[in-house]
Amino acid sequence: MLPSIKQVIAQTIVKGQIEKLTLALSEFSLQYVPQKAVKGQALADFLAHHPSLYGFGGNDVEIGMVEARDNYWTMYFDGSSTSTSAGVAIVLQSPHQHRWFFSLKFDFECTNNQAKYEAIVIGLSVLHDLRDVRVLVFGDSELVINQLNGTFRCMSCTLAPYHMVASYLAESFDSITFKHISRGQNTVTDELP
Structure with a gap:
């Protein structure tokens, strides 16, 4: 037996x-x-079901050397692509300075600008599920930031779908600001693998 x-x-x-x-x-x-990687939606669901205990009130925000206060969430992003791999780094910071770090490697080919847009879309998707959030987005891609600000027009056929999705997500926030920072100021994303 x-x-x-x-x-x-x-x-x-x-x-x-x-x-x-x-x-x-x-x-x-x-x-x-084998266990698959945790998708951004799972993280968004977690954040949506565990809202901030501090609430969202007030209006103070200071955009200087990348500093946020009160009820603004801060997002830093970066993306890169080489001939062998591509990936993104995203850092989300709550109004109370709690940070969440995301580092994702892609299994598809893309350009550097597409990778940067991927980072924005993933980060905004996570923040979108928090509801009624105010966001400051910082990145070192002058092209992507200025396209989202409306300073530059998105003329690229490969970037247009990314731009459309990112713009759609941006409209869902109470307030959103895209700010270009130098590569030296975006070191928080460089620390991720």
């Missing part, structure tokens, strides 16, 4: 125990599936 799964697992694994476990589990149709 075969031992139950509980008995096999409870015993110390000695020679032959792995075979017994394999035999006991063989009656089931089990298939190993």
Whole structure:
């Protein structure tokens, strides 16, 4: 008679125990599936279901050397692409200076500007689920920031879909400001892998 799964697992694994476990589990149709990466939506859902205890009130904001106060969320973003890989780095900072770091590697090819737009879309998607949020977005891509500010027109066929999605998400916020910062001021995203 075969031992139950509980008995096999409870015993110390000695020679032959792995075979017994394999035999006991063989009656089931089990298939190993590796854990996939956590998607941005899961993080957005978590943040949406765990709102800030401090509420969102007031209007004070200071845009100087990248400093936010009161009820503004701050987002720093960066994206890059090489011939072998592409990815983004996003840092979200709550009004009370709590930070969440996101570093994502893509399994598709894209340009540097597409990667930067991907970072904005992912970050804004997470913040979007917080509802009634005010956001300051900082990035070192002058092109992307100025396109979202309306200073530059988006003329690229490859960037137009990203621009459209980012603009749509931006409209859902009570207040949003896109600010270009130098690469040296965007070091918070450089610290991520």
